Amino acid sequence: ALPSAQGHVRFDDVAFGYAGGRTILPAFDLDIPAGQTVALVGTTGAGKSTLAKLLSRFYDPTGGRITLDDVDLRDLDGRDLRRAIVMVTQEAYLFSGTVADNIALGRPDASLEEIKAAARAVGAEAFIESLPDGYDTDVNKRGGRVSAGQRQLVSFARAFLADPAVLILDEATASLDIPSERMIQDALQTLLADRTAIIIAHRLSTVAIADRVLVMEHGKVIEDDAPDAL
Ligand code: ATP
Ligand code: MG
Numbered sequence: 354a355l356p357s358a359q360g361h362v363r364f365d366d367v368a369f370g371y372a373g374g375r376t377i378l379p380a381f382d383l384d385i386p387a388g389q390t391v392a393l394v395g396t397t398g399a400g401k402s403t404l405a406k407l408l409s410r411f412y413d414p415t416g417g418r419i420t421l422d423d424v425d426l427r428d429l430d431g432r433d434l435r436r437a438i439v440m441v442t443q444e445a446y447l448f449s450g451t452v453a454d455n456i457a458l459g460r461p462d463a464s465l466e467e468i469k470a471a472a473r474a475v476g477a478e479a480f481i482e483s484l485p486d487g488y489d490t491d492v493n494k495r496g497g498r499v500s501a502g503q504r505q506l507v508s509f510a511r512a513f514l515a516d517p518a519v520l521i522l523d524e525a526t527a528s529l530d531i532p533s534e535r536m537i538q539d540a541l542q543t544l545l546a547d548r549t550a551i552i553i554a555h556r557l558s559t560v561a562i563a564d565r566v567l568v569m570e571h572g573k574v575i576e577d578d579a580p581d582a583l
Contacts, residue, residue: 358437360387360549361422362408368416369407370414377403378572380417387422387518390562392547392554392580395569403555404569405521408551409440421519435459439517443525446504452481453488455507459515472515475540477506501525502533509540519549526555534558 370376377400385391393401406412407419412428419426421437429437439459447455456471457463463471468488472478480503484525485492492507494500499507506526512520529537538558544550545562554560560580568576568583576583 354449358518359422360437361385361420362519362549362551363420363423364404364417365409365420366417367407367419369403369412369414371412376484376572378407379412381572381574383520383567383574385549385551387549388547390550390552390564392552392563392566393569394554394560394566395575399569400572402523403441403572405523405551405553408440408519408521409514418459436515437517438519438521439512439515440521440523441508441512442523443527446508446525447492447499449491449493450509451486451489451491452484455492456488456514458511463514467514468510471510472507474543475506476536477503477510477540478545480506500533501527502529502537505537506540509537509544513544517548519551520544521551521553523553524555524559530533538562552556 360381360446361473364381367378367381368376369378381404393404395401407414415428421429426434448458453465453468456468460467465488469478474483481488484498542562552559552563554563559568563580564574566578566580566583567574
């Protein structure tokens with residue numbers, strides 16, 4: 354029902370605390386117009402990942418509501434929600450299986466041509482074709498041959514193929530060599546085009562390409578500005 358999602362995200366007076374714990378978000382408001390790229394930065398424990406998990410519906414708010422295109426997430430069909438909002442985290446870059454399986458994770462119906470087109474779009478094609486069995490390479494067996502930057506590129510290809518209206522990215526903290534860093538930035542630009550994106554950003558270069566930067570502290574936004582204003 355929602356492949357046509359626009360990607361307008363709103364947190365409306367959202368309150369949240371983990372079961373039995375203290376309040377993490379006391380009263381959170383945020384309006385993200387469709388298509389905007391928001392970089393989320395702030396001290397450890399500020400609530401950035403918690404926000405991402407609420408938007409992916411790992412948890413529901415204890416107060417207030419989160420809407421996608423003015424529909425409460427709780428009123429969306431689970432399958433529609435998972436198509437519309439995709440989260441890429443650094444822990445879950447690759448699963449056991451082939452490179453092609455990994456790219457097609459959210460789109461098991463995808464053809465090899467579509468998988469290759471997604472890899473091409475994010476600049477992952479060259480390294481995949483250099484693997485011993487190309488797209489059929491088992492990432493577990495040859496896991497050692499796939500670098501951190503290459504794993505990120507595969508996860509970007511996966512997200513590109515899934516084509517969600519809203520992308521949430523918890524950026525890897527691991528440092529990359531300069532060519533990989535450059536490749537990741539180029540891939541990001543492609544991936545972010547024409548969708549809403551919330552990036553928990555660890556790289557200055559990522560903050561720079563965002564339309565808007567939110568600085569969080571203790572579950573609240575303490576700064577909300579364009580990157581060049583910070
Ligand atoms: P970081 O930059 O370190 O990733 P963050 O801004 O993403 O930090 P969160 O992971 O959202 O912060 O954590 C916010 C608060 O919620 C922290 O005090 C943390 O200890 C707590 N917290 C996070 N996950 C859980 C959980 N599953 N159960 C209980 N408390 C949690
Ligand atoms: Mg976090």
